[in-house]
Amino acid sequence: MEKPVDFYFEFSSPYGYIATEIAEAAEQRIGRPMTWRPMLLGPVFKITGQQPLVSVPMKGEYSKHDFERTARLHEVTFRYPEKFPINTVAAVRAFYWVQDQDPAKARALAKGLYRTYFVEGQDITSADKVVEVARAIGVDGEALAKALEDPVVKERTKREVEGAIAAGVFGSPYFIVDGEPFWGVDRLPMLEDWVKRGGW
Numbered sequence: 537m538e539k540p541v542d543f544y545f546e547f548s549s550p551y552g553y554i555a556t557e558i559a560e561a562a563e564q565r566i567g568r569p570m571t572w573r574p575m576l577l578g579p580v581f582k583i584t585g586q587q588p589l590v591s592v593p594m595k596g597e598y599s600k601h602d603f604e605r606t607a608r609l610h611e612v613t614f615r616y617p618e619k620f621p622i623n624t625v626a627a628v629r630a631f632y633w634v635q636d637q638d639p640a641k642a643r644a645l646a647k648g649l650y651r652t653y654f655v656e657g658q659d660i661t662s663a664d665k666v667v668e669v670a671r672a673i674g675v676d677g678e679a680l681a682k683a684l685e686d687p688v689v690k691e692r693t694k695r696e697v698e699g700a701i702a703a704g705v706f707g708s709p710y711f712i713v714d715g716e717p718f719w720g721v722d723r724l725p726m727l728e729d730w731v732k733r734g735g736w
C-alpha cells in the first residue's frame with residue numbers, strides 16, 4: 537500500500553490556509569491520502585534566519601498582493617487579518633488532540649480555525665477562541681480546554697514540530713510524497729504530476 541502524502545502547514549500561513557481548502561480535491565485526483573500535520577514556523581525561523589514574508593522590505597508588499605491573488609485563483613475566500621502573523625500553539629495542540637480521536641473532525645477543526653482567522657478576521661491565538669471554534673464542529677469544549685494544558689499534549693506538539701524540522705520542513709504549506717518535498721501551494725500541480733508519472 538502506498539504511503540500517505542505528508543501535508544505540513546502553519547495556522548498563521550495564508551498559503552497554508554489556501555492549501556487546506558484545495559488539498560482534499562488534490563487527494564482525490566492522485567488517489568493517495570494526505571496526513572495533515574500542522575506545525576510552528578517560529579522554531580524553523582530561528583534555524584533558518586527567516587522572518588515572516590510581510591516583514592521583509594519589498595517582498596512584504598508583494599506577498600500581501602499575492603495572498604489575495606492566489607486565493608482568487610483557487611476561488612477561496614480570503615481576508616487579510618488585522619493582526620498578522622500570530623502565535624498558533626493552541627491551535628496546533630488542539631488539532632493533534634482531536635486527531636487522536638477523530639481524524640476527520642481534526643480536518644474540520646483545521647479548516648474552521650483557518651476560516652475564523654482568514655475569512656472572519658478573528659484572532660485564534662487564545663485557547664478560549666480555539667475551544668470556541670472546536671465546539672462549533674462538535675468537539676467537547678471542556679475536555680479540549682483541559683487538554684490544551686495537559687503536559688502530554690504539549691509534548692506531542694513539541695514532537696510534531698521537531699519531526700517537521702527533522703523532515704526538512706521550512707515553510708507552509710510543505711508536502712512530502714515518497715521522500716520528495718514540494719514547498720508551496722503553487723507546487724500542488726507539480727506534486728500531482730509527480731505522483732501520476734512516478735517522478736521524472
